[in-house]
Amino acid sequence: MVANSCKTPSNNRIKRPKALALLSGGLDSMLAVKLILEQGIDVEVVNFDTPFYRCDHCAINRFADELKLKVHSVFLAEALLEIVVNPLHGYGSQMNPCIDCRILMFKKAKELAEEICADFIVTGEVLNERPLSQREETMLLIDKEAGVEGKILRPLSAKLLPETEPEKKGQVDRDRLLALSGRRRLPQIELAKKLDLKSYPNPSGGCLLTDPRFAQRLREHLKNEKNLTVEDAELLTVGRHFRMDGAKIIVGRNEEENNRLLTIAKNRRIPYLEAADYTGPIALYVGEDSPDLREKAAAITVRYSDAPKDAPANVIFRVGTEKIVEMEARSIGEEELDAIRI
């Protein structure tokens, strides 16, 4: 793993081993880092963001600051989207191509480890904690396909897995590693107390690709568009979505989403609608432009605004800050709305 350009000390001093740890911000990866640091090994950490998974950067930075660890951040964009559309190893329970995603992460981690002269890579994976990617044979397959066989150390389950290179070389003491397996969280919580790890986030939903409702939205997108860009992915993660014949309307659900949609609309010159005289959402209009479609989009905008539902209200159709047209619309009926809801 160590690149040829990495220097060994010129005097007789023995080089301290160095590890690159994958840190998601969750408890397991923090514990894995702590266990490795306890063995006097230098550690730098890397976190991977994707369009569908944002690490808890606050938790990562707090943890890294406390332990004075260098943090590398990597955004997996196009390469991950290709995998999401066409995963060689298939999907998990939803649209999560975990095996291919882990292979991609490990390949990137390998490149980074070589750059920073790390001897091996550490992850917080626990054997059998997840059904798809954390079975032993799958873990070993991922290591092989990523070209990091024997170089991935999983300190929380290492004693249940084949010996890795750093253990064979004596860079890591296998006796001080653990044998955790399964989905129970109690051993990790007890270990956190033992290792004096007080602040860590609760397990949360994490990756949207594992969420059934999001997966349905993504499948619908792929069926209709046959393509997935970083821009598409960004839009898929925000708002309520409605598909009409020829256009898609994306409606913000709260202030934060409205602000996000407005920024996207302005940056990408996507037309959007908003109620003229009432508080209401930003509704992005993506697709072909026609008077009928605009009318329906305006009716959806009124439906989610504070405008009365039994009288017409004015809706502004804009591109950027420019007002293209102001039109009158009545709220769309619930049945019609449900028929186009994604």
Ligand code: SF4
């Ligand atoms: S849940 Fe699966 S697809 Fe999502 S980030 Fe993790 S490994 Fe990748």
